[in-house]
Amino acid sequence: xxxxxxxxxxxxxxxxxxxxxxxxxxxxxATMLTGIYSLISASLFVCLDAVDxxxxxxxxxxxxxxxxxxxxxxxxxxxxxTEVKISVPGLIIVLITGGLLMYGIQDIPxxxxxxxxxxxxxxxxxxGESATEIGVPxxxxxxLASYRGYDTFGETTVIFTAGIGILMLLGRGRKNKKGxxxxxxx
Amino acid sequence: MEHHLVLRVVARLLxxxxxxxALYVQFHGDYGPGGGFQAGVIFAAAFILYGIIYGVDxxxxxxxxxxxRSLAAFGVLLYAGxxxxxxxxxxxxxxxxxxxxxxxxxxxxxILLIEAGVGITVASTMIILFYAFARP
Numbered sequence: 618x619x620x621x622x623x624x625x626x627x628x629x630x631x632x633x634x635x636x637x638x639x640x641x642x643x644x645x646x647a648t649m650l651t652g653i654y655s656l657i658s659a660s661l662f663v664c665l666d667a668v669d670x671x672x673x674x675x676x677x678x679x680x681x682x683x684x685x686x687x688x689x690x691x692x693x694x695x696x697x698x699t700e701v702k703i704s705v706p707g708l709i710i711v712l713i714t715g716g717l718l719m720y721g722i723q724d725i726p727x728x729x730x731x732x733x734x735x736x737x738x739x740x741x742x743x744x745g746e747s748a749t750e751i752g753v754p755x756x757x758x759x760x761l762a763s764y765r766g767y768d769t770f771g772e773t774t775v776i777f778t779a780g781i782g783i784l785m786l787l788g789r790g791r792k793n794k795k796g797x798x799x800x801x802x803x
Numbered sequence: 804m805e806h807h808l809v810l811r812v813v814a815r816l817l818x819x820x821x822x823x824x825a826l827y828v829q830f831h832g833d834y835g836p837g838g839g840f841q842a843g844v845i846f847a848a849a850f851i852l853y854g855i856i857y858g859v860d861x862x863x864x865x866x867x868x869x870x871x872r873s874l875a876a877f878g879v880l881l882y883a884g885x886x887x888x889x890x891x892x893x894x895x896x897x898x899x900x901x902x903x904x905x906x907x908x909x910x911x912x913x914i915l916l917i918e919a920g921v922g923i924t925v926a927s928t929m930i931i932l933f934y935a936f937a938r939p
Contacts, residue, residue: 668836672828676844681929684851688936752907753833753914761838762914766897770882772840773921777879780928784872787935 620664627661645695648686655679669757807856814856821849829922833911839918843925850926851933859937868934871927878924885916 634654641647655678662671726733743760751759761769829842854862886897894901899913 669838669841672836672841673844676841676848680848681844681851681932684848684855685932685936688933692936750907751910751914753911755833755835757836758832758838758914758918759910762917763899763910766886766899766917769917769921770886770897773879773882773924776928777875777924780875780931783932783935 624661624664627657627664630657631661642697642701643695644690644697645687648683648690651686652679652683655682669755810856814852818849818853821852822846825849825926829918830915832918833914839921840925842918843922843927844929846922846926847929847933850930854933854937859934863934866930868931871930871934875924875927875931878920878922878927881920881923882917885913885920889913 631654634650634657638647638650638654641650655674659671659675659679662668662674730736743764744756747753747756747759747764751763753759753763825842825846825848828837828845829839832838832842850862850866853865885899885902889898889901890896892901897913897917899910900906901909902912903909
């Protein structure tokens, strides 16, 4: 019961934070609000007993992403320049999509239902055999690092690729007046 | 940035603690919440904090951009290397059980190494991103 009340409060705070981000024209304040949004989501993940996900959300969403936003704002400026206009076709599309999503939610199985395909396919094997096969107390680590080692390898490669992409877009030294690349920069 | 005396003193106190906490998260990932990804981000946060307080140029003197670029690649190679070592020792790609005579010890070793690879790549990539965005 207590968890339900906390969940409702956190979800309300999420909606408030999202609305505030949307309304805010000062991009510095909007960036701070996205950080707050991430922290609230992290709290929500803790309520769902997903501490590893909450940890990642707090470190990446509230920490690094906010810093990268601020770094970008330092390059571009802190005030939004475009005016706010309400687009009627956009509003209609959003309302239709939202309505369809609410309709689709009705088919989603109840939270924590043990009979869903997610729970019946491999979860039982992992929970039952991890302690003897892997011997690591944290089940999340044994699934991520060993049973799902391919996926984690893919994720690491994605992060590496993202870093290379950023380097190619922004990291090369700007061309100086002679058209030569400045090797000292990044 | 010469005037922010409080920030400088507090950062000097905090940065070693942040790094220590990152190492704890890295190596305690087997027992509690955490792992290479989170540890890498926290470790990079220590460097980024240093860069914000003392200036990006001072950070460049601490970690050369070339070093982080090489380390980002090294992390992925370490991960793949563990997988290939498993193949050479008679198992499948990323099967850690063959890394040691005892399968469970092999799993422990494999997870430790690949988590280290993930941590190194994530930390280096975050610092690369910071360098790219934080132009002086």
